[in-house]
Amino acid sequence: MPVSMADVARRAGVSAQTVSRVANGSPRVDPGTRLRVEKAMGDLGYRMHRAARALRTGQTSTIGLVVSTLASVGNSRMLQAISEAAAARDYALAVVTVGERGIRDAFARLRSQGVDGAVVLNEATELARDVDPPADLHLVVVDSPADARYSIVQTDHAGGARAAVAHLLSLGHDTVHHLAGPVGSFAAAERERGWRAALADAGAAMPDPVRGDWTSASGYAAVDDLDRATALFVANDQMALGVLRALTDAGRRVPEDVAVVGFDDIVDAAQYRPPLTTVRQDFDELGGCAVAALVAAIEGGAPVAESVPTSLVVRASSGSR
Known part of the structure; x- marks a missing residue:
């Protein structure tokens, strides 16, 4: 049988209303209680039904990813990293590619799916800079010059x-x-x-x-x-x-x-x-930062700008003289 809020409440020793507040991200929960409820959720394998959460919060717990192509290795690695980071936060992921109709159409398709926000990836960022993002769509742009309209995450x-x-x-x-x-x-x-x-x-x-x-x-x-x-x-x-x-x-x-x-x-x-x-x-770190920045924006946070460091890996192709 599916795990219910009542099961989590009994395990954590709290009321079902407290479990609901934790599940919906309410700030009206003591930090210690929140940790106890989250542990009970993890122990029992509790997952809140997305439709029910949407009715309670007005959010779908779905984020979008806008790409120009998935043919490049970097973009496919970022897709994997963002997908895993979203799943770890219990968010679903909707992917759209920028086709002949342009990025406005990509944004419209995401909005029709009810996403709470979107990550714009690499080559698509140049297109995003040329349009004003929809007012009701939170954005994080990966690899872009500074722009006060949205959060930016980039590799150094x-x-x-x-x-x-x-x-x-x-x-x-x-x-x-x-x-x-x-x-x-x-x-x-x-x-x-x-x-x-x-x-x-x-x-x-x-x-x-x-x-x-x-x-x-x-x-x-x-x-x-x-x-x-x-x-x-x-x-x-x-x-x-x-x-x-x-x-x-x-x-x-x-x-x-x-x-x-x-x-x-x-x-x-x-x-x-x-x-x-x-x-x-570090594609995993880059994807994780992008999702974290987007979730923070969805929850009312201010835009951020983050840079992820790189490292040189020396192998035989550079040799010595």
Whole structure:
């Protein structure tokens, strides 16, 4: 039989009304009592019926996710992280993609599903900046310039890029070439900014960046324009995969002829040949911060801005000189 509020109340030694207040997030509960009720809920496996909670609170406990594509590894990793973070808070997740009708239509579709708020992810953030968000839809935007209209959560892309370039320069390279991401991407722009800053700090020459579109195919094609590079910072690991294959096909050894560093630390980065030195994004932390900021906004909190740090993972592809 399903666990009822009365079962939880008996277990916690409180009234059913107190259990209801805890379930609905009411502030009118002593912290010690709240912990006791939450423990009883966990012990018994209690889950409040979403429809009943919606009737009580006016909220559906459903959040949305707006994406341009799920084809990229970063976006799919973020989908998983946000889904898990939402489930841990007992929120359902509705996913919409931005199609030909644009982001206004994506917001309208989410509102028709009764979501309490939404996370706007990566490439879709540029579209979100160009429209005023619906007044009744709380938003958290992942990877965006500062904007007072909504909360922003982002990876420290520039800091990670600086660490990657500093690592390559420390190995004795005169400069570091850059295979950048697409125009219009906040993450790509921030990684390029970090690359430029690291070269400027070192007084190193600044080659013109070559631009890809995040895919391994674009990484492969870009190598033709990087024939003078001895050190290469690639804006994501998927493009770096194409770079490694193209360099091998051209008879150029990694890292002996060209040292390569990527960005993301995707699951397979350690299995590349050679294993890829890369900047690790903490997708789980990023997704958790996005959901926490959104839930806080839904509950009446003010917009926040958070940055999640990165870390450099050194493997064989950067080598030494």
